Amino acid sequence: MPQSTTPRRIGRSWSVRVRVISLVLVMLTLGLVVAGVVTFAVQFNQLNDRIESELEQEVSEIRGIATGGPPDSAENVPYQDLYALFEAYLTVSVPGDHESMLTLIDGSTAFIPGGSERPFELNVPAVKQEVERLHEPGRAVITDFALDDHDLRMVVASVSLPGDDREGIAVIAIDAGAQRGQIWAQVGTYALVALGTVLVTGATGYVVTGRLLRPLTDLSKATATIDTEDLTQRVEIRAADNDVAQLAHTFNQMLDRLEAGVADQRQFLDDAAHELRTPLTIIRGNLELMEVGDAEDVDQTRDLVLDELDRMKRLVDDLLLLAKSQRPDFVEFAPVDVQALGHDLQDRAHMLADREWDTSVNATGTILADRQRLQQAVIQLAANAAKFSEAGSRIELRVDWAQPTDKVLEQVQTPARRYLVLTVRDNGAGIEPEEAERIFERFGRSEHHRSVDGSGLGLPIVVAIAQGHRGTVTLDSTPGLGSTFRMWIPGEM
Structure with a gap:
């Protein structure tokens, strides 16, 4: 049974926006919980310590009053x-809002301060039974005791006097549960405030992250619609003041480069096809018209076909060289002696054509460059100069060190302090100003010199070699007076 080729639909995962907000809210919630637990734990501990201290202070006051004696005693x-003693103690000691007292003499109630305003009643059988159980002569015992709805912290202090054989007991209790309830009420308030904080933070963060991450959404939409047939789609950038917007800006720059590269490749293929179509048409036409029985016609056709094939080979070789110029190993750097390079160029240029070659090498030292590529470029410039000048005319070839001009600084990405300038100057036909840029393009040729043999790839190769050295090529030309090509190679890489 054939398997279905329908692609599986991948479930939509959480978006970056939701993930960021979720992480922030989780961290915020954990922080608020930890802060609340620590804060209220400290408050509960402080409450317990304060109650313990108050009970101990009450016992100390009773004993202090007993030792000090009546106020009127001299x-x-x-x-x-x-x-x-109990009467004097209860006169100076007033129970607090959550406190109640009881004094006993031989198990019978002696004094109950506070009247009907007591927060809870200690003069009950349950309390007296607990007092009787905890009472230890000469000691004060602190304990927790639940009385009705009250969670009490209570001290049972034994009180004895040298001149009185009776057994006295002071009972002081503080409603710790009521005070803990107040703290728990604060916990509830804190929880509501914390929940509100989380909700407000979540809503605000959702809006803010939506604005910050909007370029990612636009980027996703753009990538879904971009293909090699249409590279014009761009991500809209409303503000470039954050990393996400900067990412979208970088993506747009990448698309600009891709679009330019694809357009350049298409133009390159169109131009190459156009240039190759002409010799192929010539070859086919001559072969179709060739008289097989005419030996002279066969020889002429053979020579023409071979000549066209040689021209096609040169064109293909130049195309391959331009394609290789995009590779990192197109230029192989090594120390090059400048004077030796200049003399080598002089020897090679003299063999190109019958011209008056004026070569001067004014530079010394070494440069980090590709010797063969530099020779190739300069000889190409010299061959062009010879091609577009009259026989016997003067052609200058110079090798100098020079500071970069404004035109050079505009064309290079990383300027150097000085450049090795390889100059080729002729007194030929010159180039019209409107054609000065076109001749550096692939298959770009001057309209006034279409009859001159050439593929239109020589100068693009020279430019590729210069750019491979992080340099550039400049042109100064006057129609009818000649042209000056300068190849600028940085002296320090």
């Missing part, structure tokens, strides 16, 4: 009567 004679 010699601070200690209290001799438990009843009088």
Whole structure:
């Protein structure tokens, strides 16, 4: 049974926007939870310590009053009567909002301060039974005790006087549960505020990240519609003040380069096809018209076909060389002696044509370059000069060090302090200003010199070699007076 070729639909995962917001909210929530737990844990601990301290202070006050004696005693004679001691203690000690007291003498209630305004009642059987159980003569015992709806922290302090045989007990209790309830109420308030903070942060973050990440959405839409047939789509950038927008800007620049490269390739293929079509048409036409029985016609056709094939081979070789110029190994750098390079160029240029060659090598030292590529470029310039000048005319070839001109600085990406300038100057036909840029393009030729043999790839090869050295080529030309080509090679890479 044949398998279905329908592609599986991949489930939509969370977007970057949702992931970022989720991460921020999770971290914010964890931070608020940790902060709340620590804060309220500290408050509960402080409450317990404060209650413990207050109970101990009450016991210290009773014992201090007992030792100090009645206020009207001139010699601070200690209290001799438990009843009088408890009365004096309850006179100066007022129970707090969550506090209640009870004093007992021999198990019977002596004093109950606070009247009907007491927060809770200690004079009940349950409390007295707990007091009787915890009471230890001469000691103060602190314990937790649940009374009705109150969670009490209570101290049972034994009180005895030297002149009184009765057993006194002071009971002080603080409603710790009520105070803990107040803290728990703050916990609820904090939780609501924290929840509101998370919700507001989530809503605000969703809007803000949506604006920040909008270029990513546009980028996704753009990449879905871009193909080799249409590279005009671009990502709209509303602001370039963040990394995401900068990414979209970089993507647009990449598309600009791709579009230019694809257009250049298409133009290159069109031009190559056009240039190759002519010799192929000539070859086919002559072969069709050739008289097989006429030996002279066969020889003439053979010579013409071979000549056209040689021209096609040169054209293909030049095309391959231009294609190779895009590779990193097109130029192989090595130290080159400038004077030796100049003398080598002089020897080779003299063999090109019957011209008055004026060669001067004024530069010395070494340069990091590809010797063979430089020779190839300069000889190509010299061959062009010979091609477009009269026999016996003067052609100058110079090798100098020079500072970069404004035109050079505009054309190179990383300027150098000085350049090795390889100059070829002729006194030939010159080039019209409107054609000065076109002749450096592939298959670009001057309209006034179409009859001169050539493929239109010589100068593009020279430019490719110069750019491979991070340099450039400049032209100064006057129609009817001649042209000056300068190849600028940086002295320091």
